[in-house]
Amino acid sequence: GDSVTQMEGPVTLSEEAFLTINCTYTATGYPSLFWYVQYPGEGLQLLLKATKADDKGSNKGFEATYRKETTSFHLEKGSVQVSDSAVYFCALSRYSGGSNYKLTFGKGTLLTVNP
């Protein structure tokens, strides 16, 4: 079945440091890939997505490139801020018929950014 493996946290960085959170996936067919962010006590917010190989998703300074050859979708940001502290989830969706795009999530990576 489909699966998503994320780098285990927690990750602790200083403000303005470079961020990478690794994500690899296993899936048949051609899934779409997503990064969601969850702030404490809140729901998930879509951060970025990519729907086909070599696509780059980007938003708020975060980027991730869909690499089919390595089945990866690593999240990067050049300079993190304290406000980026949150849990980051990598996910994939694969069409299952009947307009069903259920998501398969990784376990999440807790990021803490210190001033």
Next chain:
Amino acid sequence: NAGVMQNPRHLVRRRGQEARLRCSPMKGHSHVYWYRQLPEEGLKFMVYLQKENIIDESGMPKERFSAEFPKEGPSILRIQQVVRGDSAAYFCASSPPLGETQYFGPGTRLLVL
């Protein structure tokens, strides 16, 4: 445009009671997904519904759990005779017809005493 609404945000139940979780999708969205997040785990798919139809319930426990999405009103996730292992955050997400991207609600955090 209001986002996905879920209520209650927090729910406390004693073992054996029933829990009803509600989800109102975004305006224009007719597809609803329910996910469960156990402590320190990722989200796990439970069920996918369209108006008046359950399309995929492959992630739902076989007993005590049920879901509906009536023609009028919110989607309901119902858990009968709750046990401590049901304590989790339950999230719903909605998407438009033929749309792939899902938009999540704030979740309901269920605590079973």
